[in-house]
Amino acid sequence: MSKQMSHLDNIPSTPGKFKMDKSPYIHNRLRWHSSLAKLTFWSFMFLGLILIFFFRSPSSNPLPQDPSRRSLRTYNWGGPAWEKRVRSSARIRSRNGISVLVTGAAGFVGTHVSAALKRRGDGVLGLDNFNDYYDPSLKRARQALLERSGVFIVEGDINDSALLRKLFEVVAFTHVMHLAAQAGVRYAMENPGSYVHSNIAGFVNLLEVCKSANPQPAIVWASSSSVYGLNTKVPFSERDRTDQPASLYAATKKAGEEIAHTYNHIYGLSLTGLRFFTVYGPWGRPDMAYFFFTRDILKGKSISIFEAANHGTVARDFTYIDDIVKGCLAALDTAEKSSGSGGKKKGPAQLRVFNLGNTSPVPVSDLVSILERLLKVNAKRNIMKLPRNGDVQFTHANISLAQRELGYKPSTDLQTGLKKFVRWYLSYYSGGQKAAG
Numbered sequence: 001m002s003k004q005m006s007h008l009d010n011i012p013s014t015p016g017k018f019k020m021d022k023s024p025y026i027h028n029r030l031r032w033h034s035s036l037a038k039l040t041f042w043s044f045m046f047l048g049l050i051l052i053f054f055f056r057s058p059s060s061n062p063l064p065q066d067p068s069r070r071s072l073r074t075y076n077w078g079g080p081a082w083e084k085r086v087r088s089s090a091r092i093r094s095r096n097g098i099s100v101l102v103t104g105a106a107g108f109v110g111t112h113v114s115a116a117l118k119r120r121g122d123g124v125l126g127l128d129n130f131n132d133y134y135d136p137s138l139k140r141a142r143q144a145l146l147e148r149s150g151v152f153i154v155e156g157d158i159n160d161s162a163l164l165r166k167l168f169e170v171v172a173f174t175h176v177m178h179l180a181a182q183a184g185v186r187y188a189m190e191n192p193g194s195y196v197h198s199n200i201a202g203f204v205n206l207l208e209v210c211k212s213a214n215p216q217p218a219i220v221w222a223s224s225s226s227v228y229g230l231n232t233k234v235p236f237s238e239r240d241r242t243d244q245p246a247s248l249y250a251a252t253k254k255a256g257e258e259i260a261h262t263y264n265h266i267y268g269l270s271l272t273g274l275r276f277f278t279v280y281g282p283w284g285r286p287d288m289a290y291f292f293f294t295r296d297i298l299k300g301k302s303i304s305i306f307e308a309a310n311h312g313t314v315a316r317d318f319t320y321i322d323d324i325v326k327g328c329l330a331a332l333d334t335a336e337k338s339s340g341s342g343g344k345k346k347g348p349a350q351l352r353v354f355n356l357g358n359t360s361p362v363p364v365s366d367l368v369s370i371l372e373r374l375l376k377v378n379a380k381r382n383i384m385k386l387p388r389n390g391d392v393q394f395t396h397a398n399i400s401l402a403q404r405e406l407g408y409k410p411s412t413d414l415q416t417g418l419k420k421f422v423r424w425y426l427s428y429y430s431g432g433q434k435a436a437g
């Protein structure tokens, strides 16, 4: 709100501040029409004020931008038309529906979850900063898809507290589906600050606003299988140790789980963390292996396949997006209300963590073989040793807890899921879109 004040400081609050007739530069011969001039002048000033109030966004930042600092990027939001879109997107259209703020809505998982919620009549408002960690045109295409089904994505950052407070002022969200994050394991060595910005500062900011909201929403958020890190006991269960992260990404997700514990404990926020295991599917992420393998195989470019020491297999518990969406919706539907109000805890609240995987790890070389068959192109394989820069040798989820509590039951095997991905990939990148990179 201080930004707003500084803007208004430039505008006279009362006309009395301008005493034109006391100016020594006004000649006497002009006096005869000065009252008319004054009337005209103040009419214009008044009109201008009204126009400014109507059309300026409350957050437009007058400071110059530094393009090297993503966190300083500013967005236009606010105004009556914007609020109308926010309200309309978040309006519940079914009996017993919920209203959900989906962060990271232009992302892979966020787009699918938002569409699924909207389809069943829930109110959905998206939030995304459209950063360029990967090709933003894919995020824009997902946004266009959601727009057609009536989901509005607010353009802004989860670390912007004024924006978040405004959103909760306009809509009394019952739930938050928090998917915005800096993802990717290897990129953390290139840009560690972006992980701190989104996964730590942004998450804390979101929780701060949620704890002060009245009513407090229930929050479901994406953690990651990467929290299991160097854990060697398989399959990974929620009770296994998660204190040996192998990447900064994993460490920020683990920190998120601890931060969630704190906000649950102090403020009575209902919090559910979902540890996703390698999610894939249509509209997926170009920085993930199944995606860029597809691109490179089609281009005839060689692909690097990692193996562990002693020709050890690198395997992933690939989970199809539709199964993940079902898990997310079940987590929202079983989330209990937060117990606090006005920033004060009133009683204990729910705190949960679930694995959402597929329970069948597949060697990465098998993934490549499936893609070769689907694309009808032979891959140029370049076998390399798994570098120690964040990737773990294998992941395997024990999902019995999610099965019991959420009714979670993944039903798509890798072959079936990749077929759907490849069909989407070919149609998306042949429809006038150029394959990135």
Ligand SMILES: NC(=O)c1ccc[n+]([C@@H]2O[C@H](COP(=O)([O-])OP(=O)(O)OC[C@H]3O[C@@H](n4cnc5c(N)ncnc54)[C@H](O)[C@@H]3O)[C@@H](O)[C@H]2O)c1
Pocket (backbone or CB within 6 Å): 103, 104, 105, 106, 107, 108, 109, 110, 127, 128, 129, 130, 131, 139, 156, 157, 158, 159, 178, 179, 180, 181, 182, 183, 184, 197, 198, 202, 222, 223, 224, 225, 275, 276, 277, 278, 279, 280, 285
């Ligand atoms: N896809 C997977 O395999 C996988 C596995 C484990 C965990 N996750 C987690 O699931 C969530 C969704 O992942 P995804 O695959 O859809 O990733 P994604 O990168 O496609 O989506 C994340 C979205 O959040 C947005 N975003 C990032 N920082 C933001 C910020 N500060 N403010 C506002 N928006 C911001 C991005 O622009 C992006 O659109 C993430 O939290 C991710 O860490 C994903």
Ligand SMILES: *[C@@H]1O[C@H](CO)[C@@H](O)[C@H](O)[C@H]1NC(C)=O
Pocket (backbone or CB within 6 Å): 071, 159, 160, 161, 196, 197, 198, 201, 202
């Ligand atoms: C997040 O926002 C806060 C408050 O505006 C700011 O002080 C902080 O620098 C931001 N953090 C990051 C990492 O961008």
Ligand SMILES: *[C@@H]1O[C@H](CO)[C@@H](O)[C@H](O)[C@H]1NC(C)=O
Pocket (backbone or CB within 6 Å): 234, 235, 237, 238, 398, 399, 400, 401
């Ligand atoms: C899976 O986790 C459950 C607890 O949720 C545990 O009882 C079970 O023994 C685990 N299964 C395996 C195979 O580790």
